[in-house]
Amino acid sequence: MIEIVNATVARRLEEVAALLEEQAANPFRVQAYRRAAEVIRGERRPVTEIIAKEGAVGLRKLPGIGEGLSRSVRDLVKTGRLPMLERLRGAADPVALLSSVTGVGRVTADRLHHDLGINTLEELETAAHDGRLSVVLGLGPKRIAGIMDSLEARLGRLRKGTPSAMESHEEPPVSEVLDIDREYRERAARGDLRRIVPRRMNPAKEAWLPVLHTERGARHYTALFSNTPRAHELGKTRDWVVLYYDADGSERQCTVITSERGSLRGKRIVRGREEECVRYYAAPS
Numbered sequence: 134m135i136e137i138v139n140a141t142v143a144r145r146l147e148e149v150a151a152l153l154e155e156q157a158a159n160p161f162r163v164q165a166y167r168r169a170a171e172v173i174r175g176e177r178r179p180v181t182e183i184i185a186k187e188g189a190v191g192l193r194k195l196p197g198i199g200e201g202l203s204r205s206v207r208d209l210v211k212t213g214r215l216p217m218l219e220r221l222r223g224a225a226d227p228v229a230l231l232s233s234v235t236g237v238g239r240v241t242a243d244r245l246h247h248d249l250g251i252n253t254l255e256e257l258e259t260a261a262h263d264g265r266l267s268v269v270l271g272l273g274p275k276r277i278a279g280i281m282d283s284l285e286a287r288l289g290r291l292r293k294g295t296p297s298a299m300e301s302h303e304e305p306p307v308s309e310v311l312d313i314d315r316e317y318r319e320r321a322a323r324g325d326l327r328r329i330v331p332r333r334m335n336p337a338k339e340a341w342l343p344v345l346h347t348e349r350g351a352r353h354y355t356a357l358f359s360n361t362p363r364a365h366e367l368g369k370t371r372d373w374v375v376l377y378y379d380a381d382g383s384e385r386q387c388t389v390i391t392s393e394r395g396s397l398r399g400k401r402i403v404r405g406r407e408e409e410c411v412r413y414y415a416a417p418s
Contacts, residue, residue: 397414
């Protein structure tokens with residue numbers, strides 16, 4: 134566990150709030166991060182001690198710290214990184230995140246990201262359970278077991294008694310995801326979205342990447358064009374849209390692309406949910 138003091142955690146949360154505000158996110162969400170920073174800065178016990186003794190549950194006992202915020206603070210304390218902040222800064226690096234897992238080196242992380250489209254620890258956990266790590270990457274059972282053990286520790290899972298996020302998580306409907314994609318691309322084309330300066334794949338330091346914060350019901354979404362090496366290689370940086378969303382205290386993501394094959398050719402689809410997209414487009418308007 135990284136030795137990190139409450140004031141440092143508070144400063145990171147305040148930076149998230151400032152970037153969210155600058156990028157026109159929901160004011161209530163901005164205020165939630167500022168309130169959490171204030172509470173943690175004023176807490177007499179070190180957050181490291183709270184997490185060591187009680188985990189994220191202990192953080193949720195603090196006023197104003199809900200599921201999502203407790204998870205963010207826990208991740209920051211355990212890894213020294215806050216993925217949401219990195220994304221808002223334009224510095225997200227999924228390969229670096231994946232390679233930080235015990236048993237996953239840089240080469241394997243690169244294959245996970247490019248061959249399987251995995252960007253988060255939760256997606257890696259799902260791939261470990263559904264067999265893709267052995268079938269696609271050829272990893273052995275001992276190595277996969279080690280990766281799963283590492284993920285359980287990183288994500289706060291219990292091997293028995295607590296369902297994993299992949300078991301309990303309910304994905305948003307395809308219609309909702311595609312509507313966010315439509316809103317993002319239309320507003321990006323009009324030029325009315327805040328543009329950030331990606332720190333990766335951007336040698337000219339150009340502010341080219343539009344970012345959208347929006348909501349659908351209880352879900353908060355952040356949408357950005359993909360800035361991965363693969364997207365640049367294939368010329369898809371203005372086509373592939375990555376959507377991050379939170380619900381039930383966890384953060385997930387999905388990617389929307391323009392299909393290049395089959396009955397969905399030319400249509401916007403959610404990668405990995407093609408069958409649902411077929412039904413969506415076949416349904417009466």
